[in-house]
Amino acid sequence: MTEIPENIRSKRIVREQYFFRGNAACPGCPIPKELDLMLEIMGKKTVLVVPASCSTVIMGDIHGSPSTVPVIHSAFAAAPAIASGVSRQIKLKGEDAKVVVWAGDGATGDIGFAGLSGAAERNEDMIYICYDNEAFMNTGIQRSSLTPYGAWTTTTPAGKREFKKPLPFIMMQHKIPYVATASIAYPFDYQGKVRKAKEIQGFRYLHLLSPCPPGWRFDSSLTIEIARLAVETGIWPLFEVLNGKFSLTGISKTLLEKRKPIEEYLKLQGRFSKLDKKEIEIMQEAVDSMWEDIRKMTN
């Protein structure tokens, strides 16, 4: 193992905390870390808008919040519009503050999609982050439009028959200034994208794959491992689209030709345990075809 230089060590380890431990997340849940890393970049003059989701609970109740920035809780479908209001108000007052929507996949891809698309079309000045745990986890693992093909949920007991809604690509079509994907297994890549988003004006969309131990049926010690495998197998490509220019980032840059078979990712998760060979093949084909599309976009 290579030595970590002293200056980097101190920067990474002795750092101010932005989102405190002792919150109500499940063991192994990446959300608190994802919030902490994001807020470290965004700073204390950030308003979080949080629609109904696991994060509503994680953010704490009336008596206290683990967050060091103001949080506005929102009804499921209202977050992009509430954030629009906050953002316009900040603009009017000429304040040096930012608005971040922190939303799950259900709020983003399903019930709140019209509001998201509307805010993107208006190019509202905000960062929208979807932490995607691929189901309605807070209500007990029901399928969402972002649940992947083949995954077990309580409302798809035999495995989902439809494919995951390709949200980052759909957001790309809105021609907003910045779209990016990220993974908790690559925190520098993630923080770099938050930093970039922070510097840009207009609507910025970040999509984080966020493995959920109880919902995906894996041991809570494996969160980072699974997040990494999602990237290495190509299921979750890391990329960014800056002013329309698409580019792969980090390790995903090396995956155009060769990726780990997705089976390595699937086999660690109980939600995929009933998949047969054919279904896995269907999934592999879908991943490969997505990479063909990515190849065209990178050219």
Next chain:
Amino acid sequence: MISVTRNTVAMEGNHAVAYAVKQTKPQVLSVFPITPQTTMLEKLAEYIERGELKAELIKVEGEHSALAAVYGAAISGSRVFTATSSQGLLYMGEMIYWVGGERVPIVSAVATRAIAEPWSIWDDHQDFFTKRDSSWIMMMAENVQDAYDMTIQAFKISEDKKVLLPVMVGFDGFILTHTMERLEILDDEDVERFVPPREFNLVDFSDPINVGPLAQPDDYMKFKRDAMIAMRQSEEVIERTAHEYANLSGRDQDGMIECFNCNDAEYVFLTAGAWSGDAKEAVRRMRKEGKKVGLIKLRVIRPFPEKVREVVRGVSKIVVFDREYSFGFGGILAGELKSKLYGSGIEIMSVIAGLGGKDVRPTHFQKVMNDVISGEKFQERWLND
């Protein structure tokens, strides 16, 4: 806009409300088009475009977002305004409760209109009355002047520290929104003095809080109890605001209710909204015939005016005109009045009329009251003819 004297103009209701909004200087507005509110939205957009109103107009993709957007702006410190009607008000429904529960000062105009199915763009009060349990203050205008006056007062009431509740100003779709009437307007400076810039901000970076977090059962109940108390206190604030407004405008202004010829009345109509004008005409005609008829007009639906109890002393029969209906129950105002006056011995009769824009005239009011005077009793009558 045709200027008659310096402060008297002619304006349609939608433009009158837009003008009042302009004078109260909100900083953020968000409205989605819906008939018959649309010309108000257009007017506001025009004011902003011409630089007459310095505000952000967020052109959202639906009414749910319209209210959500102004909620976000209101929480973080702006005076805000929105408006809607009918299906739009229903679509906003979730946020109506959200805003009421959080007790953020917001003013919304509601151009009242029937609810589908079947489709109807015409006026009734069904949309408005669905929101009566949402902890919004709900006012109802009788004419264009009222719509203008109430909009200005609504901001002051909503932002009063004893209240801090959102306010809805209802005014009848088409009947008021699109009818041009004589209107006395205030000077901009007077309005500014009456409704000074607002102080309200829940977003504080030096003391960050959770706005609208999860509540345990004890806390939840406390929140609701506080809203109940605020609602009660608002009655006094509404009365005071109307009084102050009367001084400012030099015109009489009632607070919670207006009594028209009801001091010595034996028979009384109870109404809310634009047809109160027709009811007044019926009262005038019947008074000429020597009949002791009066009218109680509710200016405020929520809180339901406690004052009603005082003003009905000496009345023997009240005929309530409802332009909405609670299916399987009855006319809503009639039901509410009955429960308020429980044990008073006053006979209360319910008339359902004017749904989906069905025409109602002074003669309809006269006919019903003449029947009542000649001894007819009924629980509920639908005016279909």
